């Protein structure tokens with residue numbers, strides 16, 4: 426089952442979060458793979474989207490924020506968009522739009538650049554969309570390119586996001602991410618803005634904080650330990666074993682893990698009823714034309730890929746007994 430663990434390094438300005446998405450991640454893959462129009466993700470795309478899903482979950486769990494955190498990559502290669510949305514309660518969904526590209530067989534293996542940064546025009550956006558907004562309030566969005574300060578393409582998603590955290594939050598962050606067809610997992614280690622000075626006002630604190638970037642010895646030591654975590658270990662070992670192996674010389678306080686109903690979990694608000702209403706909205710003439718052409722009506726959810734199929738009898742039923750419109754007022758989106 427999926428789980429998320431938070432911990433602090435005792436007496437040090439360093440905290441950590443570890444996430445393992447299992448059922449949550451395989452449900453995302455299952456829905457996509459069941460879609461006959463798109464089919465499942467090629468292995469490199471799956472790995473990238475899994476790492477994004479783990480990373481977005483870590484970032485949402487690491488902030489106090491009531492709303493959606495949306496991590497997006499806008500690619501200039503065969504992957505046009507990859508998006509993960511994580512709510513404050515850690516319900517999440519993820520999807521990617523892939524257009525095959527002549528001469529590039531994704532299934533045979535592809536780098537991050539080949540997928541989303543073929544001409545160095547790809548970018549990564551992190552959006553914080555508050556649940557309740559003031560009138561006219563825009564969501565906060567930060568965007569970083571997929572290349573380093575010298576313009577060299579970055580081949581690891583974790584480095585792109587570390588770069589973002591340093592630029593936008595002025596926080597040293599170490600991320601280790603991994604995903605396959607069973608597990609999407611990640612470890613985040615972050616330097617806290619200054620231990621115990623949260624109630625001191627103003628510029629002194631932020632100045633001291635900025636001065637500490639890259640220089641805090643405790644953080645640097647723990648970051649090196651965290652970076653030694655290998656992909657295979659992150660994917661296969663249980664959380665206790667990972668933390669013991671990496672940080673056996675450190676003193677750690679662990680918080681109550683988020684498991685079961687509190688764990689990160691897949692949620693998409695699509696439903697057969699909702700798709701039925703959409704078909705009714707097309708009108709009987711257009712619905713009949715689609716059935717005449719294709720034999721049935723198939724609609725894939727754009728957020729999770731799940732496909733809803735209405736055969737001629739199902740479709741006719743929609744128009745004979747229209748879906749109760751009275752219930753639509755109760756839906757949030």
Ligand SMILES: [Zn+2]
Pocket residue numbers: 693694695726727728729730731
């Ligand atoms: Zn859906």
